[in-house]
Amino acid sequence: xxxxxxxxxxxxxxxxxxxxxxxxxxxxxxxxxxxxxxxxxxxxxxxxxxxxxxxxxxxxxxxxxxxxxxxxxxxxxxxxxxxxxxxxxxxxxxxxxxxxxxxxxxxxxxxxxxxxxxxxxxxxxxxxxxxxxxxxxxxxxxxxxxxxxxxxxxxxxxxxxxxxxxxxxxxxxxxxxxxxx
Amino acid sequence: xxxxxxxxxxxxxxxxxxxxxxxxxxxxxxxxxxxxxxxxxxxxxxxxxxxxxxxxxxxxxxxxxxxxxxxxxxxxxxxxxxxxxxxxxxxxxxxxxxxxxxxxxxxxxxxxxxxxxxxxxxxxxxxxxxxxxxxxxxxxxxxxxxxxxxxxxxxxxxxxxxxxxxxxxxxxxxxxxxxxxxxxxxxxxxxxxxxxxxxxxxxxxxxxxxxxxxxxxxxxxxxxxxxxxxxxxxxxxxxxxxxxxxxxxxxxxxxxxxxxxxxxxxxxxxxxxxxxxxxxxxxxxxxxxxxxxxxxxxxxxxxxxxxxxxxxxxxxxxxxxxxxxxxxxxxxxxxxxxxxxxxxxxxxxxxxxxxxxxxxxxxxxxxxxxxxxxxxxxxxxxxxxxxxxxxxxxxxxxxxxxxxxxxxxxxxxxxxxxxxxxxxxxxxxxxxxxxxxxxxxxxxxxxxxxxxxxxxxxxxxxxxxxxxxxxxxxxxxxxxxxxxxxxxxxxxxxxxxxxxxxxxxxxxxxxxxxxxxxxxxxxxxxxxxxxxxxxxxxxxxxxxxxxxxxxxxxxxxxxxxxxxxxxxxxxxxxxxxxxxxxxxxxxxxxxxxxxxxxxxxxxxxxxxxxxxxxxxxxxxxxxxxxxxxxxxxxxxxxxxxxxxxxxxxxxxxxxxxxxxxxxxxxxxxxxxxxxxxxxxxxxxxxxxxxxxxxxxxxxxxxxxxxxxxxxxxxxxxxxxxxxxxxxxxxxxxxxxxxxxxxxxxxxxxxxxxxxxxxxxxxxxxxxxxxxxxxxxxxxxxxxxxxxxxxxx
Numbered sequence: 001x002x003x004x005x006x007x008x009x010x011x012x013x014x015x016x017x018x019x020x021x022x023x024x025x026x027x028x029x030x031x032x033x034x035x036x037x038x039x040x041x042x043x044x045x046x047x048x049x050x051x052x053x054x055x056x057x058x059x060x061x062x063x064x065x066x067x068x069x070x071x072x073x074x075x076x077x078x079x080x081x082x083x084x085x086x087x088x089x090x091x092x093x094x095x096x097x098x099x100x101x102x103x104x105x106x107x108x109x110x111x112x113x114x115x116x117x118x119x120x121x122x123x124x125x126x127x128x129x130x131x132x133x134x135x136x137x138x139x140x141x142x143x144x145x146x147x148x149x150x151x152x153x154x155x156x157x158x159x160x161x162x163x164x165x166x167x168x169x170x171x172x173x174x175x176x177x178x179x180x181x
Numbered sequence: 182x183x184x185x186x187x188x189x190x191x192x193x194x195x196x197x198x199x200x201x202x203x204x205x206x207x208x209x210x211x212x213x214x215x216x217x218x219x220x221x222x223x224x225x226x227x228x229x230x231x232x233x234x235x236x237x238x239x240x241x242x243x244x245x246x247x248x249x250x251x252x253x254x255x256x257x258x259x260x261x262x263x264x265x266x267x268x269x270x271x272x273x274x275x276x277x278x279x280x281x282x283x284x285x286x287x288x289x290x291x292x293x294x295x296x297x298x299x300x301x302x303x304x305x306x307x308x309x310x311x312x313x314x315x316x317x318x319x320x321x322x323x324x325x326x327x328x329x330x331x332x333x334x335x336x337x338x339x340x341x342x343x344x345x346x347x348x349x350x351x352x353x354x355x356x357x358x359x360x361x362x363x364x365x366x367x368x369x370x371x372x373x374x375x376x377x378x379x380x381x382x383x384x385x386x387x388x389x390x391x392x393x394x395x396x397x398x399x400x401x402x403x404x405x406x407x408x409x410x411x412x413x414x415x416x417x418x419x420x421x422x423x424x425x426x427x428x429x430x431x432x433x434x435x436x437x438x439x440x441x442x443x444x445x446x447x448x449x450x451x452x453x454x455x456x457x458x459x460x461x462x463x464x465x466x467x468x469x470x471x472x473x474x475x476x477x478x479x480x481x482x483x484x485x486x487x488x489x490x491x492x493x494x495x496x497x498x499x500x501x502x503x504x505x506x507x508x509x510x511x512x513x514x515x516x517x518x519x520x521x522x523x524x525x526x527x528x529x530x531x532x533x534x535x536x537x538x539x540x541x542x543x544x545x546x547x548x549x550x551x552x553x554x555x556x557x558x559x560x561x562x563x564x565x566x567x568x569x570x571x572x573x574x575x576x577x578x579x580x581x582x583x584x585x586x587x588x589x590x591x592x593x594x595x596x597x598x599x600x601x602x603x604x605x606x607x608x609x610x611x612x613x614x615x616x617x618x619x620x621x622x623x624x625x626x627x628x629x630x631x632x633x634x635x636x637x638x639x640x641x642x643x644x645x646x647x648x649x650x651x652x653x654x655x656x657x658x659x660x661x662x663x664x665x666x667x668x669x670x671x672x673x674x675x676x677x678x679x680x681x682x683x684x685x686x687x688x689x690x691x692x693x694x695x696x697x698x699x700x701x702x703x704x705x706x707x708x709x710x711x712x713x714x715x716x717x718x719x720x721x722x723x724x725x726x727x728x729x730x731x732x733x734x735x736x737x738x739x740x741x742x743x744x745x746x747x748x749x750x751x752x753x754x755x756x757x758x759x760x761x762x763x764x765x766x767x768x769x770x771x772x773x774x775x776x777x778x779x780x781x782x783x784x785x786x787x788x789x790x791x792x793x794x795x796x797x798x799x800x801x802x803x804x805x806x807x808x809x810x811x812x813x814x815x816x817x818x819x820x821x822x823x824x825x826x827x828x829x830x831x832x833x834x835x836x837x838x839x840x841x842x843x844x845x846x847x848x849x850x851x852x853x854x855x856x857x858x859x860x861x862x863x864x865x866x867x868x869x870x871x872x873x874x875x876x877x878x879x880x881x882x883x884x885x886x887x888x889x890x891x892x893x894x895x896x897x898x899x900x901x902x903x904x905x906x907x908x909x910x911x912x913x914x915x916x917x918x919x920x921x922x923x924x925x926x927x928x929x930x931x932x933x934x935x936x937x938x939x940x941x942x943x944x945x946x947x948x949x950x951x952x953x954x955x956x957x958x959x960x961x962x963x964x965x966x967x968x969x970x971x972x973x
Contacts, residue, residue: 013254013255013311014255014307017254054214056438058438059471059885061885063884063885094214107213110212111205114204114850114854116211117686118387118436118438118439119212119686148893149892149893149894151893153893154385155439156857156858157857158861158895158896159861162893162896178904179901179903180906181905
């Protein structure tokens with residue numbers, strides 16, 4: 001797990017009379033207590049104030065899944081929540097799933113199957129894959145496509161993501177796509 | 182190999198890297214969420230910028246009132262055109278051939294605005310929330326002018342003129358001729374006339390754009406960080422914009438969260454944000470949000486093409502006459518004329534079609550500027566040709582595979598000169614080596630084309646409509662004119678490559694290292710790579726046109742070859758050394774002699790230092806600039822099987838097949854990734870994505886909820902890929918490009934598959950659709966065509 005400083009770097013509001021609220025939240029197992037602006041998005045709080053930049057903001061309206069994190073065990077979009085809505089919650093970000101060194105088993109499967117290219121959407125997929133594993137989703141169930149439909153990947157064409165996620169859920173390897181003369 | 186007699190160090194067995202499915206090294210950081218994309222990077226003390234954009238498609242600007250914004254909390258500055266100083270405020274366009282009218286974009290709107298989204302003013306504040314608050318308080322007084330968004334209407338007499346001083350909205354034209362351009366039909370020849378329409382799209386890299394700027398080196402230099410595929414080009418433009426020396430500008434570009442052509446552009450914000458940093462003498466940052474991205478990042482694809490094909494009774498295409506008009510929006514993109522140029526240049530693909538007269542135009546309208554998107558204009562060109570082939574096959578009663586066989590260029594006809602054109606980087610189209618017929622047959626075999634009719638019947642029995650579409654293309658890749666690379670053997674005995682190629686997701690961090698490791702005969706782990714810093718690589722062309730591995734990689738490999746020469750030269754300079762006894766082998770220096778000696782890479786710097794009597798090991802460096810006078814031409818066959826549910830209009834792709842030849846393959850795992858990803862982008866383009874403007878010139882699609890991208894369920898169920906590997910003689914290592922082909926082939930294969938699936942309905946598939954469920958339901962409500970003569 002990647003360490004982070006639970007003392008937030010606060011977003012600069014200056015003398016703007018911005019309405020702020022006390023927030024107490026657990027992030028990747030650490031207690032965070034701070035004042036946040038009422039309108040601060042959870043994604044900005046995690047990225048800018050806590051420096052947890054694995055989650056990405058790509059659409060800002062919950063359509064692409066790149067900002068997915070886990071709140072109290074449920075996958076959630078951090079770009080359409082306010083930080084103050086997570087009072088008392090337990091938040092898990094990709095930083096909280098990272099192995100002390102190298103890649104965790106699901107990350108290894110993603111690498112082996114070339115299930116990422118630019119890597120911008122990848123943290124979101126990994127959080128959803130984590131949730132699916134936690135819920136013991138069967139790799140052949142129709143739920144798999146429901147989970148995957150919540151994410152946009154612009155590079156891979158999804159095929160290798162399907163393979164990697166299903167492998168992570170215990171499926172056997174698919175046959176190869178390519179042949180050569 | 183000479184027998185190794187040295188006791189101290191055994192030479193390692195030669196490890197091959199080119200052609201190996203090496204796993205990507207960059208994956209570790211990316212999978213841990215430590216990719217270091219621009220929005221992730223710390224920007225200490227940077228003020229945040231929000232850009233105020235035009236809400237009018239066409240207007241004269243009467244006033245910009247900043248007072249209320251300036252009084253808003255946290256605001257540091259509000260700046261408009263009059264507050265910023267530029268020596269040159271014109272953005273570059275590289276494909277303006279002689280006779281082209283100059284409609285290059287200015288970095289900020291002055292008296293006139295020409296599209297919704299054009300930058301008007303910048304609000305600088307302590308954070309983005311406060312900057313947006315203030316931006317909403319800026320009042321702009323416009324005097325509206327009538328807009329024109331349709332390029333065909335923009336050519337009508339009396340249409341509103343975007344640049345009244347030019348007297349026309351037609352700003353660029355190029356004509357491509359081959360054979361006898363005055364060809365005419367003979368008795369019995371079939372003449373097909375069709376108008377093709379291509380809708381407006383945009384690339385949508387998942388990472389939007391962003392720029393940070395600050396003064397460095399005691400304020401003497403400008404450091405700009407940007408999400409760009411062209412850091413070296415941006416550096417030149419910045420130096421020109423501010424009238425400062427090139428050495429006073431450093432541009433860095435981190436890993437990009439996708440590019441696809443959207444970041445092959447010098448954008449207004451890339452000049453404006455640094456201008457603010459200079460003006461305020463403080464670090465500033467701008468991060469584009471998705472809403473502004475749709476209006477401010479370049480669009481793509483929109484064009485209309487009138488085609489006339491003359492086809493002999495046996496299916497042989499005699500000639501093609503084309504007139505095309507691109508809707509390039511309000512100003513030139515960096516290569517905004519390239520897509521329509523590609524229509525004339527590349528329309529014939531792998532087919533002989535001996536006679537060609539293609540005349541292409543760019544037309545300005547009140548839309549966001551157009552630029553390239555994966556495949557540039559080649560997806561449209563392939564679609565035109567492939568639809569004409571299917572139309573000819575249907576009319577003449579020839580099988581669709583057979584009509585292609587009859588028109589394909591044979592291997593013994595290659596290399597083939599296809600005539601002059603207006604491309605920025607290649608004025609002449611000369612196809613290199615290949616075997617197009619074998620590529621077609623490989624695709625047909627893999628797709629089980631001969632058995633398809635039983636598939637169609639089985640689907641019909643389930644109440645579903647099934648069809649199959651074939652498409653081929655030849656694609657210009659690996660364009661020059663040159664590329665550079667720099668390489669160093671560091672004192673610790675490791676290699677550091679300074680690559681000119683940007684990491685955009687294509688895996689360049691791995692393939693470039695594979696090529697260097699292969700050349701040197703060392704382990705990839707001994708080769709590190711740095712990219713995207715103009716202080717390290719000041720001169721380079723950039724990352725586009727499927728040139729990263731083939732051209733940038735060739736430059737890297739040649740630089741490694743130079744490094745070997747430099748190292749051997751270093752040993753040769755040592756007194757008492759016989760230069761003829763030196764050789765590079767197995768990843769190190771071999772000194773021939775009675776006691777032959779092998780010095781591995783890791784020991785070379787220390788060994789040279791001791792031989793020379795240097796106190797410390799030195800760094801040894803080499804660089805190379807490779808000239809690429811002729812691009813090389815990749816080709817492929819795509820075959821799509823489509824199934825439509827007539828109850829709902831839902832479309833599925835049960836099977837998709839690609840047979841392709843990109844020359845020497847560096848990494849088959851990554852080639853497969855490029856093709857599958859490219860195909861799904863092409864599928865999304867013709868099934869879903871569409872930028873919609875209303876009648877008043879305002880962009881309606883401003884979010885991912887509006888602009889529907891392909892999702893996980895759009896990936897073909899059964900995807901088959903066949904690699905052919907004919908090395909090209911146009912590249913020193915036989916490599917062609919592969920980054921864009923998937924998208925090119927998918928447009929045409931999908932259009933043909935949709936047309937075949939709906940062959941019993943009187944519906945035209947003359948363009949890129951998009952073939953949404955709504956479009957399909959309308960098609961199914963058309964009267965049946967009667968018994969179709971089209972053979973599977």
